[in-house]
Amino acid sequence: MIGNSRLHWAGFIGETLQTWDTNHLPAAAIKEIIESWSAGIWPQEILPLKGTVSAPRDLRLYVASVVPTQTELWQTYPAVRIITLDQIPLLGIYPTLGIDRALAVWGAGKIWGWPVLVIDAGTALTFTGADGNHQLVGGAILPGLGLQLKSLGQKTAALPEIELPAEIPQRFALNTKEAIQSGIVYTVIAGVRDFISAWWDSYPESRILLTGGDRTPIFTYLQAQAPEVAALITVEPNLIFWGMHSIVNIQ
Numbered sequence: 001m002i003g004n005s006r007l008h009w010a011g012f013i014g015e016t017l018q019t020w021d022t023n024h025l026p027a028a029a030i031k032e033i034i035e036s037w038s039a040g041i042w043p044q045e046i047l048p049l050k051g052t053v054s055a056p057r058d059l060r061l062y063v064a065s066v067v068p069t070q071t072e073l074w075q076t077y078p079a080v081r082i083i084t085l086d087q088i089p090l091l092g093i094y095p096t097l098g099i100d101r102a103l104a105v106w107g108a109g110k111i112w113g114w115p116v117l118v119i120d121a122g123t124a125l126t127f128t129g130a131d132g133n134h135q136l137v138g139g140a141i142l143p144g145l146g147l148q149l150k151s152l153g154q155k156t157a158a159l160p161e162i163e164l165p166a167e168i169p170q171r172f173a174l175n176t177k178e179a180i181q182s183g184i185v186y187t188v189i190a191g192v193r194d195f196i197s198a199w200w201d202s203y204p205e206s207r208i209l210l211t212g213g214d215r216t217p218i219f220t221y222l223q224a225q226a227p228e229v230a231a232l233i234t235v236e237p238n239l240i241f242w243g244m245h246s247i248v249n250i251q
């Protein structure tokens, strides 16, 4: 899965599933990976994996991407299959829906049941809901936690670029760093709670799944602010891969 910040990898290697993340890769690295795979060799220097790893010649590669320039780099690999929206049986998809959102909500519904709401805390923070008929209800998109911190740091003169706090911060802060942390954390958690509550108004029995690179901090803050809500949320790092797995199997 090619996201806006990183590449998310899942490999069925022998009988086991391994997952890992890398940065976006430069064209030269991708060329090397493709040459290795074409020769039946695992490119261990670029994609280090646990254990001894060989690769079947022309290893099959499924790519879903929300970054077209990155997708393009993989298209020279003969065994690549690009997953596109038309392959996802979700009803009511609109043409510009992110493939990551479609795969995540499809994977969530397939495994945890419908209706379902997915919260993906990645570069962007997205909500994506589908009903009992596997029909997209809709969703919302806002800047993710990292992007909010980064944009304040980069677009102001006086604000530093800081990290997310490990625990929920003090709400009324007396220094700049904690004021930024408080502002972002409390408004995002309030927003997340409001979207969940609005979703439950319409779909009271619905499962809610939380995924994405910032799932752990979001869940930690939610547990501190609203433990009764957090207790009803399922945190699942591999939602998109479950979606991909299901799509790939039905082809």
Ligand SMILES: Nc1ncnc2c1ncn2[C@@H]1O[C@H](COP(=O)(O)OP(=O)(O)O)[C@@H](O)[C@H]1O
Residues within 6 Å of the ligand: 002, 003, 004, 005, 006, 007, 121, 122, 123, 124, 144, 145, 146, 147, 212, 213, 214
């Ligand atoms: N090693 C890491 N590198 C980059 N971002 C990370 C890392 N670990 C956690 N994150 C968090 O993950 C978020 C990006 O989420 P992710 O799901 O990886 O993005 P995307 O799928 O959009 O590429 C960032 O805001 C950052 O806070």
Ligand SMILES: CC(C)(COP(=O)(O)O)[C@@H](O)C(=O)NCCC(=O)O
Residues within 6 Å of the ligand: 003, 004, 005, 066, 096, 097, 098, 099, 100, 101, 120, 122, 123, 124, 125, 126, 141
């Ligand atoms: C909203 C997104 C940028 C999220 O991407 P991510 O944070 O996972 O990198 C991506 O799903 C996307 O480009 N969507 C297209 C617009 C839409 O879904 O309506």
Ligand SMILES: [K+]
Residues within 6 Å of the ligand: none
């Ligand atoms: K853009």
